[in-house]
Amino acid sequence: MSWDGIAPGLRSFVVWAMDVSSVPILVYFVLINSSLLLIILLAYLEFRAQQRRRATAVSWQGAGLAPGVSLLVPAYNEEAGIVMAVKSFLTLRYPRHEVVVVDDGSSDETFARLEAAFDLVQVPRELPHEIPVRATVLGIFVPRDGRTRLVVVRKENSGRSEAINVAINAASEPLVAMIDGDSILEPDGLLHVTRPFADDPTRMVATGGAIRPVNGSRVVSGRIVRVEMPQTWIPRIQLVEYLRAFLLGRTGWSRLGGLILISGAFGLFRRDVVVEVGGLDPGSIGEDFELVMRIHKRMRDQGRDYKVEFVPEPVSWTEVPVTAKVLRNQRRRWHRGLWETLWAYRGMLFRRKYGRVGWVALPYYWLFELIAPLLELFGILIVPLALVLGVVNVPFAILFLVLAYGYAVLVTLSAMVVDEWAFHKHDRWRAIWQTIAASVLENIGYRQATVWWRLEGWWSSLRGKKHVWGVMTRTGFDEGAP
Amino acid sequence: MSAPAGDPDVSPVRVLVADDDADIRDLVEFKLTQAGYAVEAVPDGISAWEAFAANPPQLAVLDVMMPGLSGIDVLRKIRESEFGTVPVLLLSAKSRDSDVDTGFAVGADDYVIKPFSPRELLHRVNGMLARAR
Amino acid sequence: MVGGALLIGATVAVLGGCLLLVVTVVVVRAARHSRTRRDQMLLSPLRAPLITVASGEDDDGSAAEQLTWATGVSRTVLDGNIVQLLTKIRGVPAEQLVRVLEVHGAVEAAVADLTHRSSVRRARAAQLLGLAQAGHTVPLLVEALRDESVEVRNSAAYALGLIGDAAAAGPVLAAIGLPDRGLPAATAAEALQSMGVGISEVLREGLGDENARTRMVAAHLSGQRSFTRGLPELRHLLDHDTDLTVRETCAAAIGRLGRGEDAAVLARHTLADEPLSLRRACVQALGELGDEGAVPTLAVLLDDPDPRLAELAASALIELGPEGSGALSGHEDDPAVRSARLMASLQKASA
Numbered sequence: 001m002s003w004d005g006i007a008p009g010l011r012s013f014v015v016w017a018m019d020v021s022s023v024p025i026l027v028y029f030v031l032i033n034s035s036l037l038l039i040i041l042l043a044y045l046e047f048r049a050q051q052r053r054r055a056t057a058v059s060w061q062g063a064g065l066a067p068g069v070s071l072l073v074p075a076y077n078e079e080a081g082i083v084m085a086v087k088s089f090l091t092l093r094y095p096r097h098e099v100v101v102v103d104d105g106s107s108d109e110t111f112a113r114l115e116a117a118f119d120l121v122q123v124p125r126e127l128p129h130e131i132p133v134r135a136t137v138l139g140i141f142v143p144r145d146g147r148t149r150l151v152v153v154r155k156e157n158s159g160r161s162e163a164i165n166v167a168i169n170a171a172s173e174p175l176v177a178m179i180d181g182d183s184i185l186e187p188d189g190l191l192h193v194t195r196p197f198a199d200d201p202t203r204m205v206a207t208g209g210a211i212r213p214v215n216g217s218r219v220v221s222g223r224i225v226r227v228e229m230p231q232t233w234i235p236r237i238q239l240v241e242y243l244r245a246f247l248l249g250r251t252g253w254s255r256l257g258g259l260i261l262i263s264g265a266f267g268l269f270r271r272d273v274v275v276e277v278g279g280l281d282p283g284s285i286g287e288d289f290e291l292v293m294r295i296h297k298r299m300r301d302q303g304r305d306y307k308v309e310f311v312p313e314p315v316s317w318t319e320v321p322v323t324a325k326v327l328r329n330q331r332r333r334w335h336r337g338l339w340e341t342l343w344a345y346r347g348m349l350f351r352r353k354y355g356r357v358g359w360v361a362l363p364y365y366w367l368f369e370l371i372a373p374l375l376e377l378f379g380i381l382i383v384p385l386a387l388v389l390g391v392v393n394v395p396f397a398i399l400f401l402v403l404a405y406g407y408a409v410l411v412t413l414s415a416m417v418v419d420e421w422a423f424h425k426h427d428r429w430r431a432i433w434q435t436i437a438a439s440v441l442e443n444i445g446y447r448q449a450t451v452w453w454r455l456e457g458w459w460s461s462l463r464g465k466k467h468v469w470g471v472m473t474r475t476g477f478d479e480g481a482p
Numbered sequence: 483m484s485a486p487a488g489d490p491d492v493s494p495v496r497v498l499v500a501d502d503d504a505d506i507r508d509l510v511e512f513k514l515t516q517a518g519y520a521v522e523a524v525p526d527g528i529s530a531w532e533a534f535a536a537n538p539p540q541l542a543v544l545d546v547m548m549p550g551l552s553g554i555d556v557l558r559k560i561r562e563s564e565f566g567t568v569p570v571l572l573l574s575a576k577s578r579d580s581d582v583d584t585g586f587a588v589g590a591d592d593y594v595i596k597p598f599s600p601r602e603l604l605h606r607v608n609g610m611l612a613r614a615r
Numbered sequence: 616m617v618g619g620a621l622l623i624g625a626t627v628a629v630l631g632g633c634l635l636l637v638v639t640v641v642v643v644r645a646a647r648h649s650r651t652r653r654d655q656m657l658l659s660p661l662r663a664p665l666i667t668v669a670s671g672e673d674d675d676g677s678a679a680e681q682l683t684w685a686t687g688v689s690r691t692v693l694d695g696n697i698v699q700l701l702t703k704i705r706g707v708p709a710e711q712l713v714r715v716l717e718v719h720g721a722v723e724a725a726v727a728d729l730t731h732r733s734s735v736r737r738a739r740a741a742q743l744l745g746l747a748q749a750g751h752t753v754p755l756l757v758e759a760l761r762d763e764s765v766e767v768r769n770s771a772a773y774a775l776g777l778i779g780d781a782a783a784a785g786p787v788l789a790a791i792g793l794p795d796r797g798l799p800a801a802t803a804a805e806a807l808q809s810m811g812v813g814i815s816e817v818l819r820e821g822l823g824d825e826n827a828r829t830r831m832v833a834a835h836l837s838g839q840r841s842f843t844r845g846l847p848e849l850r851h852l853l854d855h856d857t858d859l860t861v862r863e864t865c866a867a868a869i870g871r872l873g874r875g876e877d878a879a880v881l882a883r884h885t886l887a888d889e890p891l892s893l894r895r896a897c898v899q900a901l902g903e904l905g906d907e908g909a910v911p912t913l914a915v916l917l918d919d920p921d922p923r924l925a926e927l928a929a930s931a932l933i934e935l936g937p938e939g940s941g942a943l944s945g946h947e948d949d950p951a952v953r954s955a956r957l958m959a960s961l962q963k964a965s966a
Contacts, residue, residue, distance in 0.1 A: 059575060091555065091558075093546070093547065187552055188547075220550065221559075225526075225527070226550070
């Protein structure tokens with residue numbers, strides 16, 4: 001079959017495809033970019049207000065109404081860094097907090113190192129079972145000095161979600177935060193992320209704090225002593241993604257008041273509310289995203305006056321994937337979790353009871369987060385094809401591409417401006433150029449790769465659909481939900 | 483109100499002061515220098531530890547709230563080092579009960595809460611050095 | 616063709632926007648650096664006298680006098696620096712610095728700034744007045760508690776806390792519940808903490824406020840400051856309040872303040888039909904109360920299905936001395952009791 005034979009058929013197909021899709025795609029394009037603009041505007045307004053507050057902030061040392069915090073650390077085979085991490089968590093600046101480590105059946109020296117470093121003794125305590133847990137708890141340990149606020153729970157291996165649920169059961173303070181053993185927390189991070197609870201103790205149920213990539217920064221004794229840019233491009237681009245997501249996305253939504261999906265942020269929750277909704281769902285890949293949705297649903301179902309707030313201060317620093325392979329797995333998992341959670345809570349869409357969550361935030365996530373990669377894929381395939389086949393005016397196509405990706409760069413640069421204005425954590429000038437370069441480079445290959453990976457995640461979830469549904473029915477939506 | 487009178491042949495008592503706040507660093511350094519101490523002032527935890535390791539002082543005044551290594555982190559390192567018994571005074575912002583507890587647990591000898599009286603700080607330093615001898 | 620022109624226009628706009636943002640980032644950073652350098656330059660001749668005064672070494676007042684001679688932008692920057700220092704030092708040096716501010720007219724200017732258009736100016740003015748202990752401005756600061764900007768409200772409360780005039784306690788507490796412009800509970804609590812004993816009556820009234828946050832702050836502070844006058848109201852709220860957080864705060868406060876007869880009201884809320892977090896709070900409060908009247912209730916709880924509740928009860932009994940420990944007999948092998956005993960012995964060993 002010669003090219004001359006295929007080409008005309010392909011050509012008319014592409015022409016037809018473009019005809020049919022051009023208006024919807026254009027509309028989608030306008031919608032998504034306008035909504036991005038709106039979010040940027042809202043984030044800008046919110047930041048101005050926050051800058052005013054920051055400029056006049058009276059230092060709050062957390063006395064008085066600072067609620068106690070339990071830091072929950074699920075640990076699986078983390079012998080290398082667990083002792084350092086726990087030491088640094090214990091010495092965070094906060095009036096009242098404890099660290100609960102759950103050793104999820106590690107096969108390495110994780111527990112042995114903790115035992116030696118903190119002189120642990122076993123307590124013949126039974127764990128409360130407020131959240132039902134399948135795995136067996138093997139033992140509870142505390143430091144012999146009777147004063148260090150650390151609890152280590154050993155259990156059979158059954159995954160991160162169950163480990164966290166065990167930690168919630170073992171926690172004794174009114175607020176809980178879930179952190180990984182390789183996260184680095186800002187020494188004052190707890191003060192920032194608990195402030196909304198102290199200011200509105202009867203209504204706040206969850207807060208989120210920003211996360212930044214730690215790659216490249218200098219870390220000593222579990223503390224960041226010098227913030228630096230990551231050394232390679234993949235983490236640099238992720239830095240830019242994080243700036244966008246936290247400084248613009250979350251903040252803009254926060255101003256809208258409707259929604260904070262804390263997912264991916266540092267989440268701090270009221271323990272009694274988490275218990276009430278049943279803890280983390282071990283069957284869900286969505287993890288804390290799913291938890292937040294469950295909380296929103298529960299609060300609104302009960303007609304409770306509640307608040308969820310986002311604090312853009314960096315609270316936690318984490319290692320982001322450096323290789324494409326690890327990044328790919330992460331993005332597949334995230335998108336799969338997004339899909340499964342959105343699907344599970346589809347009953348909340350467009351119901352008056354669910355307010356801005358159901359009318360604004362969820363539809364936004366469906367349209368612009370879930371489906372976006374699909375549409376982008378279409379664009380990625382069609383446009384080059386159309387160019388090759390001569391269907392489309394070349395300058396026109398190029399201009400359109402420049403516009404589309406230029407817009408993405410615009411959004412990212414807005415996030416950079418906000419970061420420079422409010423936080424300015426990187427003090428080298430070099431960091432600015434690298435960040436700008438990363439925001440441009442993102443659109444040349446990286447973004448397209450994540451489109452593919454996200455779709456992979458979604459597809460693999462759809463294929464394994466039956467298993468997923470079995471768990472989802474437990475959230476209370478009947479098959480016949482409207 | 484000056485440093486304990488000593489033998490004129492002996493060099494003045496060395497004190498290390500660490501605080502990222504330039505105002506506090508300068509005024510504590512000035513106060514202690516006027517009182518006859520030889521003060522080395524540094525702006526952060528890492529420099530504090532390096533200065534300590536290079537030339538151990540007879541007393542250290544450390545601010546708790548420093549970026550990077552905090553005063554408590556530095557204190558921990560000091561206590562774990564071979565010069566672990568050097569008296570250390572911690573400076574912290576007000577109402578920080580947990581800081582005080584952690585500080586003493588890690589081995590601080592005394593604690594001054596901001597807003598503080600410079601005169602009182604000097605008294606405490608004098609007292610700590612007298613007890614150490 | 617229109618589409619093409621639109622496309623070109625949009626692309627140019629977007630690219631122009633990108634360029635503008637890059638320039639903005641660079642300008643913001645450069646401006647910040649140059650401002651810092653400028654401030655340092657202006658302050659450098661005044662640095663030595665400032666440090667002399669701040670460290671309390673200005674016995675003859677000559678350094679302070681030098682500071683009063685500053686004019687223009689130097690004066691403004693210096694005053695800003697002085698305000699910062701006043702949050703860090705106290706005593707005679709602080710008083711000297713306040714006098715410098717007064718000579719500079721900064722205190723008067725701050726009073727005027729309380730009605731400035733910019734919320735940042737209003738907020739900073741309020742903070743200055745508090746740090747300068749300008750007691751005569753309390754009525755103005757009380758008014759600022761109702762400002763439309765939260766930063767001003769916070770600063771006013773902070774200032775009132777520093778001045779410590781108990782007459783401001785009522786307005787501070789009342790400001791928490793203002794619809795749309797409430798005073799954040801944490802700032803209110805900190806301000807009230809530093810006012811004297813005279814606020815106990817205000818707190819008692821606060822316990823009856825219609826806003827849950829206000830009630831909670833009032834309950835919390837009553838417990839912290841040992842204001843026993845509010846006990847009847849605290850008991851009432853524990854029994855009847857609609858907000859669980861308020862009830863738990865009351866339980867904790869009663870535990871700190873209460874007397875023997877309060878064991879009964881706390882015991883009531885350890886019953887199985889109450890929310891678990893409240894039951895635990897009440898058990899802890901019973902332990903803190905330290906009254907032997909609690910022993911029967913606590914003994915019953917040793918058998919509770921919730922292990923934490925049982926352990927809290929066991930710990931409380933251990934702390935209640937011989938009568939409490941007596942109630943543990945028969946339960947010696949319970950995990951809860953064994954844990955409580957172990958924890959108690961660990962804490963004693965390291966004390």
